[in-house]
Amino acid sequence: MREQGAASTAPGRVGDVRRRNLALVLANIGPNTRVTRADIAAATGLTKASVSSLVAELLETGLVEELGVTRDGERGRPGVGLALDARRGALGAEINVDYLAVGVVDLHGTLRSHEVAEAVNHGRRPEDVLAELSALAHRCVDAATASGLTLLGGGLAVPGLVDPARGIVLTAPNLRWHDTDVSAVLETLAPEVPFGVVLSNEANSAALAELWYGHGAFFRNYLFISGEVGVGGGLVIGSELFSGPRGYAGEVGHVVVEPGGRRCSCGGRGCLETVAGQEAILAAAGITDGGSTTAARMASLQAALEAGDAQAVTAVERAGHYLGIAVVSAARLVDLSAVVLGGHFAVLRQWIGPALTSSLDGFAPGLVPEGGVAFSELETTAALRGAAGAALRRALAAPYELLG
Amino acid sequence: MREQGAASTAPGRVGDVRRRNLALVLANIGPNTRVTRADIAAATGLTKASVSSLVAELLETGLVEELGVTRDGERGRPGVGLALDARRGALGAEINVDYLAVGVVDLHGTLRSHEVAEAVNHGRRPEDVLAELSALAHRCVDAATASGLTLLGGGLAVPGLVDPARGIVLTAPNLRWHDTDVSAVLETLAPEVPFGVVLSNEANSAALAELWYGHGAFFRNYLFISGEVGVGGGLVIGSELFSGPRGYAGEVGHVVVEPGGRRCSCGGRGCLETVAGQEAILAAAGITDGGSTTAARMASLQAALEAGDAQAVTAVERAGHYLGIAVVSAARLVDLSAVVLGGHFAVLRQWIGPALTSSLDGFAPGLVPEGGVAFSELETTAALRGAAGAALRRALAAPYELLG
The missing domain is CATH 1.10.10.10 (Winged helix-like DNA-binding domain superfamily/Winged helix DNA-binding domain)
Structure with a gap:
């Protein structure tokens, strides 16, 4: 005031x-x-x-x-x-545990170019990951600029807590990154763009992509849950990301859903991630071939589900049950009646959906109606679209920066 | 914009x-x-x-x-x-399940007059409750005005979801009130005050009282948990009450903490209220004398705790354990590192505190440090102070309303 x-x-x-x-x-x-x-x-x-x-x-x-x-x-x-003008756009990039993704989104929301590379990034040296990401980004930017597009800015989403002001990944347990400075790489991803390249949390960026390019057209308030190796989330309140006092809000993967449950990578116990993350579901489904990548084993899981394998179905339904508990707790605390599920939860919607609905019914009848449960259709482009969209919004909020 | x-x-x-x-x-x-x-x-x-x-x-x-x-x-x-000027003040009133409370708070934050009456309001006819409350309020207002105070407005807090614009208690399960219109009573509590009398949720008002007259001096962001027959809560973010899209945020009493647990009055299962509400603790402690009031049995519980009764101690420690789960889930979702406990949780702090701290340590090491756990000292005046404080803030935000 x-x-x-x-x-x-x-x-x-x-x-x-x-x-x-x-x-x-x-x-x-x-x-x-x-x-x-x-x-x-x-x-x-x-x-x-x-x-x-x-x-x-x-x-x-x-x-x-x-x-x-x-x-x-x-x-x-x-x-x-x-x-x-659709000839202006921004770069979005994502480092995930088992893939890298980059893309260019224009001011009409169209994905103008897009590359995804499978990778095993858990424990891999940050400089190697970032070098591969840079190469992907340059190919993607070259393709977009060749089609007449000018970049305004960019964003990089990572599965962890970040300090955007300093360009540092504070902690990304599923990558094993801690206090990793990526500020130099941010600059090289999209050099000399007027609105810079900004670091963000993968789940928050995916939540924003859902808001701007997905279910945000229908819901103003929802919890977004991103299912990857880790489970992340973002709270959208009044069509804005609610990021909390320090920027760490929406960590639904570490809501306690099974008090007597297993230890989590966060140091806690019984977190949603321990029962609904990819590794947790694969273990419960008995798909434990250590030689292949998580992505390959997720494909095996889907094959097993399609074949009606009882253990696989039970494992996924169990994840849906615990998802329901986390959604109810979030909906009670933040006053929400909708949830949007992305990542593997969207891929497995056919099996996870009914278990989730039944769990919501049991733990809080009427709180989140069936129409309030939605699945993302953005697949592996969600986080990069959100990161690019944030850069576009920075430009739209400060157009005078482009005047001489 | x-x-x-x-x-x-x-x-x-x-x-x-x-x-x-x-x-x-x-x-x-x-x-x-x-x-x-x-x-x-x-x-x-x-x-x-x-x-x-x-x-x-x-x-x-x-x-x-x-x-x-x-x-x-x-x-x-x-x-x-x-x-x-301390000669201006507001009335605060609270209907709780087992007591009624009213008070007048002046612009210096001083409680100028105050009355609490034990009552068994569960299932009692709303008109009877409201008549008794009015009588209490009039005595309180008379005492304050006799000391030279002029009322600016007032507030009534109830343990349920409310529609403040229409003056309707939508649902207060522990009172058994549903769609109860209290608008006429609001006017009579403090007649012809320039800033009116506004209905609010009891836990939200208590959270605001903590903000304005309690631990708000130390914490800008915290979850407030109010322990009564029911368990309510309020989220304070950036020194403001976060009430959510529809005004129902902070319902920590219905966060799921024991997935295999008991049915709750909300229709759900395993809610915090089913293990940490007064009736739940009394049942677990074996203090089940049906003839006496909840308040009397809570006094028996305290006597048993002071005598070192093992069943009583275990019952309260169990409540502390489950409180920790709810606090962790809330802290993860909303990005908080502090909690303030009021009502019976504050009364039982000696026994509940260590169990809560140990639970926080187990479910999320480091998330809510010991210095982030605080207990309210406002006792039964919390909700009425918050309701009165909100009326005072309405006046301070619109002083021109008092000009001719």
């Missing part, structure tokens, strides 16, 4: 007002809307002259393009349609 | 700026600060002339008083000290 009050009375703030109004006008221009300057004036309360001047600057940034004259059928007033 | 941008450019908003600046100046005046007009000008960036004019209006509202000339030792500049 103090800052607002002071700003409203202090002199010499014209620059701030112009910056705010540029972002305000831009917020009224979407990927597919053919909005006119007159529409924006009506929506914002700004004068048409102001809007025209602000739009001229936005065209200069390259974020917005004119689509030719459009005629509004209702009012019959012609005007030039404006839309976000 | 749209609203802000529009406000900054739209004409004829002088009234809004004045309202905002009144609240801004008031936010710089505390109960015990002897702040001067010059101090406020320096802190807000407003001119001294503006501050003088705004302070004149605040004196007119009765919320602020002058304390005589004060001299700042550092700068040697004398000025008239300003402070919140």
Whole structure:
């Protein structure tokens, strides 16, 4: 309140007002809307002259393009349609325990290029992982720029707690990374982009991808649960990621669901990850071939489920049962009635879905209705889409940074 | 963003700026600060002339008083000290399962009058409960006004989900109230007060009382857990109550802590309330005399604990163990490292504290340190202080409502 009050009375703030109004006008221009300057004036309360001047600057940034004259059928007033320019985009990258993924997302939300490489990253030297990721990213960026796209920024998502300001992975137990400085690599992933490359948590980025490019069109408030080797999560409240006081919120993988259960990699006991992470499900299903990768064994699990293997079905249903407990606890604490499941939970939805619904029914009838249970369709692109989308949003919030 | 941008450019908003600046100046005046007009000008960036004019209006509202000339030792500049006027206050009232409580809190946070009446409200007719509460409230208000206090507003806290806008208790299972309209009673509790009387959830109000009049001085982020017949809670994030999309957040009493456990009054199973609520602890301790009230049996429990009764000690330690599970799950989801325990958990702290700490250690080493576990000292006044404090804050946020 103090800052607002002071700003409203202090002199010499014209620059701030112009910056705010540029972002305000831009917020009224979407990927597919053919909005006119007159529409924006009506929506914002700004004068048409102001809007025209602000739009001229936005065209200069390259974020917005004119689509030719459009005629509004209702009012019959012609005007030039404006839309976000699909020739601007951002890089998204993800380091996961068993794969690397990169992609370029444009301002229309289209994935313009995309690469996924299977990898066994658990315990692998960070510099080797990052070198492979850089090579993938450069191929992906080259493909996108060849198609006429200019990069605004980027993001890298990792399965762990991060310090985005310093570019450090604080701890990623399933990679065995601790206090790993990736700031130098961030710069090389997408060199000299105006909005930089920012580090994020994989599950938070996947939750944001769901918000912006998935079920966010239907739910404003939900828990996102990301099933990988680890189990991560993100809380979306009022269509925004709720990241908590220190940025670590949404750690649903370490909600206690089986008090008498096993030790977890976090040092605790009975965490959701110990019964619903990939390794936990594979062990319960009896698919324990140590020679092959987690990804290969997950494929074996799916084959076993399709063949109706009882042990495999029971293992996955058990995971669904415990997922229900974690979802109920989260829904009670944060006041939610929807959950979106990604990663292997989405892949296994046919078997995990009914067990989850039945668990929700038993532990909190009516709290999360069947219509509140959704599965992500973003597969391995979720985290990279979220990381890229965050970079695009940084650009849309500060278009003046692109003016000379 | 749209609203802000529009406000900054739209004409004829002088009234809004004045309202905002009144609240801004008031936010710089505390109960015990002897702040001067010059101090406020320096802190807000407003001119001294503006501050003088705004302070004149605040004196007119009765919320602020002058304390005589004060001299700042550092700068040697004398000025008239300003402070919140302790002759303004608000009524707080609480309906609990086994007691009714009312009190008047002034703008210095002092409880000016206070009454608690034991009662067995479970299943009792709402009109009877409300009539008794009204009588208590009138006595309390009379005592406060006799001492020179003027009421600004009030609040009523109940152990259930509420719709404050309509004055309806949606569901209070431990009272057996459902869709109970208390709007008429709200008005009679403190008739014709400028900021009205507002309905709230008991645990949320107790969490706010802790924030404003208790451990909020030390913690900005914590889970508050209120132990009564039911177990309620409130999440405080960034020194504000986080109430969630629909206002039902913080329901820690229905976090699942014992998946194989008992049915709960909520229709679920294994909820914290089924193992840590008063009735659950009394049953586990073998204190089951059906003839006496819950309050009387809680007194017997305490006597048994003091006598070292093994069954009683085990029952309370078991509650502490399950409390730890719920705290860990909440801390993981919402990113917290502190918990404040009220109600019977505070009364039993000597026995429950070590079990809770050991449970926290086992389920998530290091997540909630020992210094992050605190016990409320507000006893049965917590919820009424929070309800009254909320009314006082409504007044401090909108002082212009008191101007002619």
